[in-house]
Amino acid sequence: xxxxxxxxxxxxxxxxxxxxxxQQVGFRWWTRARALEIGLTGYASNLGDGRVQVVAEGQAxxxxxxxALLRGPDTPGNVTGxxxxxxxxxxxxxxxEIR
Numbered sequence: 001x002x003x004x005x006x007x008x009x010x011x012x013x014x015x016x017x018x019x020x021x022x023q024q025v026g027f028r029w030w031t032r033a034r035a036l037e038i039g040l041t042g043y044a045s046n047l048g049d050g051r052v053q054v055v056a057e058g059q060a061x062x063x064x065x066x067x068a069l070l071r072g073p074d075t076p077g078n079v080t081g082x083x084x085x086x087x088x089x090x091x092x093x094x095x096x097e098i099r
Contacts, residue, residue, distance in 0.1 A: 010089075011089045013042075013056070013057045013063075013086070013090060014056050014085070014087075015053065015084060015085050016055075016083065017052075017054075017083045018051055018052045018053075018079055019051050020079040020080035020081065021077040021078040022051065022078075023046050023052065025076040027052055028046065028052060030076050031044045031066075032096050032097070034069050035066055036095075038058070038062045038066055039058060040058040040066060041057050041093040041094065041095055042056040042096055042097075043098070043099045044097075044098060055093075057089050057093060063086075
């Protein structure tokens with residue numbers, strides 16, 4: 001809860017790095033679908049070290065929901081860990097992209 005208020009109505013940004021077998025398994029597409037269902041904007045992209053970076057913006061509770069899904073049992077592939085940081089919303093994103 002680093003510096004963010006759970007009851008705040010201000011949008012936030014969460015950046016998450018997902019470790020495990022998460023590339024070449026449809027993970028980014030799955031993440032995009034979940035984010036759009038929740039109503040978040042941002043993107044998911046493969047990193048050169050095998051991780052997937054997920055950047056999501058929206059209400060804190062909605063971002064928490066996405067993080068719970070990323071850590072949950074229903075993801076494609078095999079997630080071994082998720083690390084996240086919380087920041088203020090930047091310029092904003094028009095939707096949720098695969099990069």
